[in-house]
Structures are given as structure tokens and as C-alpha cells.
Amino acid sequence: MLEKSSNDFIQELSSKSPVPGGGGASAYAGALGMALGSMVGNLTVGKKKYKEVEDDIIELLKKSEVVINNLKSLVAKDAEVFYPLSQAYGLPSTTEEEKLAKEAVLQEALVEASMVPLEIAKNCLEAIHLHEEYAKKGTRIAISDVGVGVIFCKAALQGAKLNVLINTKIMKDQELKRKIESELQEIEKVGLMKADKIYQQVEGMLLS
Amino acid sequence: MLEKSSNDFIQELSSKSPVPGGGGASAYAGALGMALGSMVGNLTVGKKKYKEVEDDIIELLKKSEVVINNLKSLVAKDAEVFYPLSQAYGLPSTTEEEKLAKEAVLQEALVEASMVPLEIAKNCLEAIHLHEEYAKKGTRIAISDVGVGVIFCKAALQGAKLNVLINTKIMKDQELKRKIESELQEIEKVGLMKADKIYQQVEGMLLS
Secondary structure, three states: OOOOEHHHHHHHHHOOOOOOOHHHHHHHHHHHHHHHHHHHHHHHOOOHHHHHHHHHHHHHHHHHHHHHHHHHHHHHHHHHHHHHHHHHHOOOOOOHHHHHHHHHHHHHHHHHHHHHHHHHHHHHHHHHHHHHHHHHHOOHHHHHHHHHHHHHHHHHHHHHHHHHHHHHOOOOOHHHHHHHHHHHHHHHHHHHHHHHHHHHHHHHHHHO | OOOOEHHHHHHHHHOOOOOOOHHHHHHHHHHHHHHHHHHHHHHHOOOHHHHHHHHHHHHHHHHHHHHHHHHHHHHHHHHHHHHHHHHHHOOOOOOHHHHHHHHHHHHHHHHHHHHHHHHHHHHHHHHHHHHHHHHHHOOHHHHHHHHHHHHHHHHHHHHHHHHHHHHHOOOOOHHHHHHHHHHHHHHHHHHHHHHHHHHHHHHHHHHO
16 A cells, blocks of 8 residues: 555545545554654764764664554555455344344454554554654754654554544453553553653744 | 655655655645545545535535645645755855855745745644534544544644744744744644544544
8 A cells, every 4th residue: 555656645545445544544644753753863873963872873763663664564454454344344234143143243353453553553652652762862953853753653643542442332342342442541641641741842942 | 755655755754864854744644634534525425314415525525635735735845945944054154254144045944944834734724624524524434534634634733833933943033933933823722622622522422
């Protein structure tokens, strides 16, 4: 999906074709955010003024690349798990037997369809942690980009959250539902607070 | 820039090359958000259940397309105005004369470099207004996508804001600086409040 042009991605997103949807778009927005963090890292490496933190930045850049690659894979993965879900929704449900069969297939598809956006949210949280480091150690000339990067990762996390909830909402397995939703809540709590703090820090630096 | 693949866009964003940077990325994230709103519109049109609002939705889709096209143009525009700014920063400033000449060129470049992200923020605000309509009139099956779309537009607005401030921060023309910053503040105030309200509404629907 990401091999196509950026214009095509926007075009396909706006169309009524089932994928990409909000889940894949969230993974992609998270990757864009993390890429801005990496840009700050790449602008810092090799600068005499930041020689002391160079090794740390190189380490951060490696971690950032892992997150970007994970999120790129999750764009594709989100499209993959949507297919069986949409098939399940389309099954007949006239007779009692059909209803039971449909429900079973649907419930199975919901598990993966919830786990993928949860995984997107996890990677967005990691991206936010990495932005915290870029804010501390990265070059000051690109400080606004740390703020933009982290606010994209926050929005991507919030987008992933809605895509978890739309699936867990109709999940019958209450134990799994609770497990996924409580993990999500923890990710959201930490991620949003940290992202807001970094953004406000950057904003404060630009307003002072 | 958007003719290249989505993978390349992420790659170029993460590199130390000057463009695309946080401003262009914000315009692009806003276009992604608006595209999700359009997706909801396209999923609504032609459905018997939503026959009554079909004309409104078609109108919304037209307005959404304008916003997407504006934001796509602003990705390129942001790169264009960055060039003279980076040239200005690179001018010599050893003698008093050079300092004065550099300052004059820099101050001129700052005007455009502030106006472009302000224009991005304006379009994100319009995108948020349109999401309010999609939330009211769009198909319920894609309600999560309205929430994802609007939260992307909010982040894009916040990203654009930092790119205005990094330029107005060093602007000498105090009247223009105040004018731009107060317009930005108004856009932010309305946009953030409305975007949060829509997101929370969607979240509430998914949690109930």
C-alpha cells in the first residue's frame, strides 16, 4: 500500500473502498511522527556542539527505525485483518444455525482486528518515549519538529484507540475484552500525558 | 513531493534534508485527516437509510476535496518558502553591512515562512468544521473514522502552529507578528475545542 504515491494514499483513504481505513491511517500517521523525530536525530549527528550525545542519538535513531518499520508493517497488517472481518459481517443470518455460525466467525475475526490497532498504539507509545529523548538531546534548531512529531504520535495513538474500541465493543469474550481495554487504557494514560508535556515544552520554548 | 511513494515520503521526512519538514508534514497529516472524513461521506452516499442527507453529504464532499487540494498544495508551498529562508540564514554576517543586509533578507523570508503554516492551520480548522458535519450526518458504521480524521486534523493544526511560532519568534515587524499570532490563537482556540468535542463524542459512542 505504501509503495504507491502519497497522493494515491490520500485518494484511496478518501474512497469508500474498505482499506486503508482509520487503523492503517493511524499506523501511517505514527510513522510520519516518528520520522520527524528521526529527522531531528539526523540533524544532530555530526554536529560538534552535540558531540557528547552523539552515541545516544545514534542509539535513538536505531530504535526509531524499528518503530517506523513496525508501523509501516502495521498499515498492511490492518488491511489484512479487515478482510476476514468484513467477510464475517457479510455472512447470512436468516436461520438460527446461520446466526450461530456467523457469530462464531465474527468473534474470531474480532480478536485479530482488535490486536492490530493495540499493537499500533504500543508502537506510538514507544515513539512518544523516543521523542522525549530527542527533546532532551536533539539539536535546538529543529526543536519545533520534535513538537510536531510527538503530537502526530499522540493523534495516531488516539486514532488506534478508536479502532480497538470499535472491535472490542462487540466482543463476547469478556475476559479478553477487559484485558485488551485495560492494556489500552494504560498505554493511553502514559502516552497522552507524556506527549502533551513534550509539546507544551516545545511551545514554551518558541513563545519565550 | 507527493508524487513519490508513501514510503519515500517517510524516508525523506526522517532524513536531514531540509524539506519536507514539520510544516509540510502538518499539511500532509491534515490532508490524511480530511480524507478520512471524505471516506465517511463516500460510505454514506447511495445508502437508502441516509437518503435524506444525501445532498448535504455531496456538498460536504465537495468542500472536503477543496480542503484536501489546498493542503496538498501547501506541502509543496512550505518547501518553496523554506528555501529562501535557509539561504538567508546562510548569508555572511561578519561586517556591520553584511549583518544589516542579512537581517533584511531574513526578515523578508520570515513573512512567507509564517504565512504558509498559518494557511495550513486555517485549512485544518475548516477540516474540523467539516468533520462536525460528518459526525452528525455520516453513516454510523464508519463513526470511528470521523474520530480518527478529526484528531489528525487537530494534530496537524497544532503542528502548523509550532511552524508559525518558530518564524514569528524572530520577526522584527511587531505589528505583523501580533496580527499573525492573534489570528493563529483564534484558529487554535476554536479548532482544538471543537476537535476534542467530536473525538469525545465518538469515543462515548464506542464505549456505550
